Amino acid sequence: xTGTINIDGQNIPFEEGQTIIEAATAAxxxxxxxxxxxxxxxxxxxxxxxxxVNGRNCSACTFPAADGQTVINNSAEQELDRRRITQMLxxxxxxxxxxxxxxxxxxxxxxxxxxxxxxxxxxHFFENREMDASHPDILIDxxxxxxxxxxxxxxxxxxxxxxxxxAGRGINKRLIVNSPSGQLKDSDIDINDxxxxxCPTGALLIKRTGYQVPIGQRIYDHKHxxxxxxxxxxxxxxx
Amino acid sequence: xxxxxxxxxxxADYQPVRLxxxxxxxxxxxxxxxxxxxxxxxxxxxxxxxxxxxxxxxYSFLHLTPQGRYDIxxxxxxxxxxxxxxxxLGYLSSVLKVxxxxxxxxxxxxxNNTSCTGMCDQGPAGLVNGLPLTRLDRPRIDEIAALIEQxxxxxxxxxxxxxxxxxxxxxxxxxxxxxEKGTAIxxxxxxxxxxxxxxxxxxxxxxxxxxxxxxxxxxxxxAEETAAQHYVVCNADEGEPGTFKDRVLxxxxxxxxxxxxxxxxxxxxxxxxxxxxxxxxxHLYDKLQAVLQQRRADGLLGDNILELGLDFDIEICLGxxxxxxxxxxxxxESLEGKPGIPRNRPPYPVTSGYLNQPTVVNNVETFLAAxxxxxxxxxxxxxFGTEKSAGSKxxxxxxxxxxxxxxxxxxxxSIEQILADCGASDVLGVQIxxxxxxxxxxxxxxxxxxxxxxxxxxxFIVFNNxxxxxxxxxxxxxxxAHESCGFCTPCRVGTxxxxxxxxxxVDGHGSSGDVVELESLCxxxxxxxxxxxxxxxxxxxxxxxxxxxxxxxxxLKTIRYEPxxxxxxxxxxxxxxxxxxxxxxxxxxxxx
Ligand SMILES: Cc1cc2nc3c(=O)[nH]c(=O)nc-3n(C[C@H](O)[C@H](O)[C@H](O)COP(=O)(O)O)c2cc1C
Ligand code: SF4
Ligand code: SF4
Ligand code: FES
Numbered sequence: 001x002t003g004t005i006n007i008d009g010q011n012i013p014f015e016e017g018q019t020i021i022e023a024a025t026a027a028x029x030x031x032x033x034x035x036x037x038x039x040x041x042x043x044x045x046x047x048x049x050x051x052x053v054n055g056r057n058c059s060a061c062t063f064p065a066a067d068g069q070t071v072i073n074n075s076a077e078q079e080l081d082r083r084r085i086t087q088m089l090x091x092x093x094x095x096x097x098x099x100x101x102x103x104x105x106x107x108x109x110x111x112x113x114x115x116x117x118x119x120x121x122x123x124h125f126f127e128n129r130e131m132d133a134s135h136p137d138i139l140i141d142x143x144x145x146x147x148x149x150x151x152x153x154x155x156x157x158x159x160x161x162x163x164x165x166x167a168g169r170g171i172n173k174r175l176i177v178n179s180p181s182g183q184l185k186d187s188d189i190d191i192n193d194x195x196x197x198x199c200p201t202g203a204l205l206i207k208r209t210g211y212q213v214p215i216g217q218r219i220y221d222h223k224h225x226x227x228x229x230x231x232x233x234x235x236x237x238x239x
Numbered sequence: 240x241x242x243x244x245x246x247x248x249x250x251a252d253y254q255p256v257r258l259x260x261x262x263x264x265x266x267x268x269x270x271x272x273x274x275x276x277x278x279x280x281x282x283x284x285x286x287x288x289x290x291x292x293x294x295x296x297x298y299s300f301l302h303l304t305p306q307g308r309y310d311i312x313x314x315x316x317x318x319x320x321x322x323x324x325x326x327x328l329g330y331l332s333s334v335l336k337v338x339x340x341x342x343x344x345x346x347x348x349x350x351n352n353t354s355c356t357g358m359c360d361q362g363p364a365g366l367v368n369g370l371p372l373t374r375l376d377r378p379r380i381d382e383i384a385a386l387i388e389q390x391x392x393x394x395x396x397x398x399x400x401x402x403x404x405x406x407x408x409x410x411x412x413x414x415x416x417x418x419e420k421g422t423a424i425x426x427x428x429x430x431x432x433x434x435x436x437x438x439x440x441x442x443x444x445x446x447x448x449x450x451x452x453x454x455x456x457x458x459x460x461x462a463e464e465t466a467a468q469h470y471v472v473c474n475a476d477e478g479e480p481g482t483f484k485d486r487v488l489x490x491x492x493x494x495x496x497x498x499x500x501x502x503x504x505x506x507x508x509x510x511x512x513x514x515x516x517x518x519x520x521x522h523l524y525d526k527l528q529a530v531l532q533q534r535r536a537d538g539l540l541g542d543n544i545l546e547l548g549l550d551f552d553i554e555i556c557l558g559x560x561x562x563x564x565x566x567x568x569x570x571x572e573s574l575e576g577k578p579g580i581p582r583n584r585p586p587y588p589v590t591s592g593y594l595n596q597p598t599v600v601n602n603v604e605t606f607l608a609a610x611x612x613x614x615x616x617x618x619x620x621x622x623f624g625t626e627k628s629a630g631s632k633x634x635x636x637x638x639x640x641x642x643x644x645x646x647x648x649x650x651x652x653s654i655e656q657i658l659a660d661c662g663a664s665d666v667l668g669v670q671i672x673x674x675x676x677x678x679x680x681x682x683x684x685x686x687x688x689x690x691x692x693x694x695x696x697x698x699f700i701v702f703n704n705x706x707x708x709x710x711x712x713x714x715x716x717x718x719x720a721h722e723s724c725g726f727c728t729p730c731r732v733g734t735x736x737x738x739x740x741x742x743x744x745v746d747g748h749g750s751s752g753d754v755v756e757l758e759s760l761c762x763x764x765x766x767x768x769x770x771x772x773x774x775x776x777x778x779x780x781x782x783x784x785x786x787x788x789x790x791x792x793x794x795l796k797t798i799r800y801e802p803x804x805x806x807x808x809x810x811x812x813x814x815x816x817x818x819x820x821x822x823x824x825x826x827x828x829x830x831x
Contacts, residue, residue: 044583045727047767057766062583084763088732122736123803147725165289167296169561169578170723171735174296178289180278 003067007051008074014065021049021060024073025233030226031073032082032111034089034200035148036061038233040157043149046089048082048111083115091122092171094129094143095201101210102202104218108146110225125171132177134185137207138196145175145203151195158194163187175203243268244279255284256594258294258576262301263518263559267368270346271305290577297578297724299353299560300369300518307342307349309387311335313365313375316355316480317670317714318637318700324363327375328352334384348387354562354718355480356519359637359700360406360644368393369521370401403522405487406644409660411631412623413608414492414647421539423498423610427505428547436462436506439609441617443629448474448565448602449672449696450771451628454609457599461589462507464597471503471512471551472574472593472600476558476565478517479673480718481698484635485603487645489516489523492607493530497553499606501544502613503599504551512553513593515570518560527555562722566770567600568592569724580726581770604633604697624650628689636661638670638701648688655684663701668708668786673698674715675775678708678782708790709745712779716741719776730773733764737777743803750796758784 004011005020007029014023019042021031035046044062051060052072060073072078089108097103129142147166155163167176179186189196196204215221219228247264251257258280265276272295281288295301313319313328328339328350337343337350358364361373370393372383379400386396407414427435440455461469473496477485488496500512516524531553534540542550561579563569569579571593592598601609608630612620621629628650634657637643641662648657658666668680671688672695679686679693686692702711720734740757743749761777761784768774784791807826814824 042583044769047728047769050767059583059769064585081763081767085728085767088728088736091736092732122732123739125735146728147731162287162289165287165293167289167293168725169297170720170725171731172296173725173731176289176292178287180274180288 003065005065005067005069005071007071018065019061020051020053020058020063020065020069020071023065024060024071025230028230029073030230031060032114032225033061033229034107034111034146035150037150037198040150040153043153046146046148047085050078050081050085052078079115083112083117084121086112086115086117087119087121089146090117090120091124092127093145094124094127096143100144100202101205102144104215104221105213106202106220107200107225108144110220110228113220114225129174132184134183135189136185137191138184138189139205139207140175140177140184141203141205142175143203144201146201147173147175148200150198150200151175151204154198155189155193155195159190161188161193161195163189163193163195240269240273240275241279244276244283248280248283253283255286256574256576258284258286258291259298259559259573260557262291262294262298263557266301269305270308270310271302274303293578294576297561298518298558301559305342305346307337307347309348309367309393310369311348311350311365311367311372311383312353312356313350314354314356314358314362315352315714315718316359316362317711318359318481319355319363320710320714321638321702321706322363327363327377327380330377331380331384334380335387347390353519353560354722355478357477357483357486357517358403359481359483360635361404362637366519369518371403371519371522372400373403401522403486403490404644405491406642407487407491408642408644409646409648411633411647411649412620413604413611413631413633414645417492418495418498418610418614420494420498420534420537421545423495423502423613424505424539424545424547424549427502427613428545428549432506435502435613438617439612442612442620443617443624443627444605444608444612444620445628445690446602447604447608447632447696449479449675449694451690451694454601454605457589457601458503458506461597461599464590466596468511468594468596469504469507469509470593470596470598471500471507471509472567472570472598473500473512473514473603473606474565474567474570474600475514475520475603476517476562476570477520477603478562478565478722479675479696479698480715481637481670481673481700482635482696483637484633484645484697486520486523487635488603488607488633489520489527493527494534495610496603496606497530497534498539499601499608499610500553501539501549501551502609503601503606505549507597507599509599510550510552512551513574514553514555515564515574516555516557517564518558521557524555524557531555561724562718563724563770563772566772569770570600571598578724580724581772583769602696625687625689625691627691632688632695633697634688634695634699635697636699636701639663639666639703639706640701650687650689652688653684654679654686654688654693657688657699658684658701661701663703665703667702667704667706669702670698670700670711670779671695673700674718674779675771676778678711678779678786680786708783708787709794712783713741713745715779716776719772723772723776727767727769727773729764729767730769730776733760733768733773734776736760737764737780739803741780744791744794747794748796748803749794751792754784754791754795 012027049060132140342349445451564579568582725731
């Protein structure tokens with residue numbers, strides 16, 4: 001079955017099995033997202049991609065497209081809600097953007113720019129989160145993890161391993177590593193694993209590459225995340 | 240350890256879906272899940288250790304660090320608080336010489352809070368090594384402390400410490416005349432299964448777990464799915480504070496519940512069923528196993544039931560302290576040995592549930608009612624209640640009333656009548672449907688209990704005029720923050736922010752802007768959360784803000800803005816380091 005859905009007044013075709021975000025991306029319509037990447041099982045946890053489908057809030061990354069749906073992706077109300085959700089991610093962890101190696105290349109930051117987020121709005125949790133710098137080439141800064149599960153999925157689905165997991169309940173969620181010591185150095189991770197390169201924030205970093213491109217000349221310093229995401233995700237979608 | 244693990248692994252047939260029950264056994268043997276056990280389990284079950292740690296950290300009753308050999312948890316439900324729980328907890332802590340949230344240095348005892356234990360009609364309540372302690376008071380606490388110091392095995396403690404009463408005060412059409420064993424199955428086959436499903440449809444029965452989905456429709460959708468297996472699951476998680484009717488149904492009418500499940504199995508074509516029993520109801524486990532065993536002996540479970548060609552059996556799975564596991568897709572994840580994280584929908588469990596096979600999940604009371612309907616017919620049931628809410632509802636009533644316990648009413652009953660029956664006077668308001676439901680004030684007692692007006696899963700908590708609405712809301716809001724599974728941002732972060740924001744106001748640090756902020760946060764959490772927990776977590780705040788805006792307003796400061804932290808206090812360290820304490824080294828909190 002194929003058909004069309006209508007996003008903000010624009011008719012968009014879809015194919016059987018596509019989610020709303022997949023149909024939108026293929027048609028060049030950007031829906032903000034963090035836990036979704038083409039080619040991975042949808043997760044539906046960040047809730048940034050929330051759109052109104054026939055009047056009801058749904059996650060565009062998990063909700064199947066169906067003929068005749070009316071989807072609202074851009075309204076002032078939705079932009080505010082998405083900004084608030086992004087602000088929640090910022091206060092939950094400790095995001096010191098000016099000193100972060102990922103600054104300018106970080107999707108969380110890119111989305112925040114896109115949503116015109118100018119402050120954190122909510123009180124900070126000031127969580128005490130540790131770093132795992134045990135591995136010679138790869139670093140985990142838990143302060144910046146947003147539990148998007150992408151590294152978990154990438155390790156399982158692309159690398160055929162099981163390096164990461166997310167444990168804990170509620171606000172006590174934490175990223176854990178599959179090794180007897182719990183440290184990254186004792187896991188079977190490899191620097192060429194997809195899992196190492198997929199993190200949308202600065203939580204998973206490759207050592208000694210941080211400032212090769214100076215801050216100010218990085219991706220989202222110049223381009224809008226909507227533009228970058230649409231270009232990249234349509235490429236990936238075709239492989 | 241190796242021998243112990245090998246024996247429980249053999250018992251579990253080395254099935255990863257049994258992980259939760261394996262971990263429960265390890266926890267009770269070693270008072271925690273040792274790292275060594277995690278390694279052994281990972282190898283034996285061929286699953287990553289991250290998956291095991293993920294499960295351990297998700298459930299409140301499992302721990303990576305040792306708990307006391309006597310592990311005491313005290314119920315933190317609002318009704319326990321109303322029965323002086325805080326003072327009793329303090330007393331318990333002092334006689335046992337252990338701080339709340341800690342393990343005593345000698346490792347003998349640990350003490351902590353836990354969410355509602357389902358004993359609100361006989362609180363203050365708690366658990367020791369998983370078994371319920373009811374009607375706690377100082378003499379009982381002295382006795383418990385002495386038993387612990389003498390290191391008496393919990394199995395040798397006097398029975399009255401663990402006594403759990405049914406407290407049925409009013410029986411209606413379901414509780415009045417329980418069915419004879421086997422009659423529902425026989426009636427269904429005599430009439431024919433499709434015709435029986437039609438009767439169920441005619442009865443208008445809607446799910447008794449809260450959401451009220453039409454039961455016949457659910458069973459029909461599931462039956463129509465072609466798949467290798469179908470499953471029936473009875474949801475006995477009963478985590479909503481103030482709900483304990485399923486505990487009573489399983490204690491006294493388990494046969495009828497199991498018969499309802501068997502009926503569902505016949506109709507949808509299932510060979511296997513599960514009773515998901517919340518960990519807090521461990522005390523019912525052996526009794527329920529015996530009921531199942533008897534049913535097998537009676538030919539009511541197993542192969543070729545009553546020689547009707549029906550094969551079906553039921554397994555009991557215990558939870559481990561997580562309210563979210565009552566949500567049906569989280570429950571299914573938990574049955575599969577995983578953390579109870581709600582799945583994305585669609586697909587719904589009727590098409591893809593346990594092991595991705597079509598699965599019917601229903602509440603205990605729903606199965607109980609279905610069994611009776613199979614015998615009496617749909618019209619009988621539809622003859623009671625209101626147009627959109629057929630039949631009766633079993634309520635668990637607790638709080639400020641003379642006779643807390645179980646009451647069964649036809650739908651449509653007024654709140655006024657219920658309050659009169661349970662002996663409530665001088666009432667301030669009633670929490671209907673538990674924290675996720677609605678708080679109604681004493682101006683609304685003409686309202687009806689029905690899906691058309693006030694829907695409920697069964698929780699009915701009465702508050703008299705001596706109670707403080709904001710303290711009640713605080714208790715509920717903390718409950719949700721504690722029980723959020725943490726999967727999605729709006730609920731994981733949002734429920735914790737709600738807690739902070741509400742505490743700020745209740746503690747007297749709020750200004751008018753804070754109430755506006757609180758309300759918009761409520762709306763965000765409600766409209767953007769992934770599942771019913773997040774979608775209802777703000778209800779206590781929203782329903783009371785609507786009814787008692789002045790109670791919130793009274794707590795506010797008159798200034799326009801009050802920061803959430805002490806600005807001048809934060810400079811204290813800097814002042815000490817700079818050896819300064821002059822006026823210039825201080826900042827005023829706000830410019831008035
Ligand atoms: C957070 C949460 C907790 C729930 N807890 C329970 C529960 O303890 N028992 C129950 O029967 N349903 C509970 N439900 C509702 C179930 O998801 C589901 O709707 C119900 O089991 C379906 O059975 P019914 O149709 O017979 O009501 C809960 C839902 C949510 C969102
Ligand atoms: S480390 Fe990065 S990719 Fe992994 S869950 Fe955290 S934010 Fe997502
Ligand atoms: S709403 Fe809360 S409980 Fe439900 S999935 Fe999201 S985080 Fe988990
Ligand atoms: S992108 Fe859809 S929920 Fe995260």
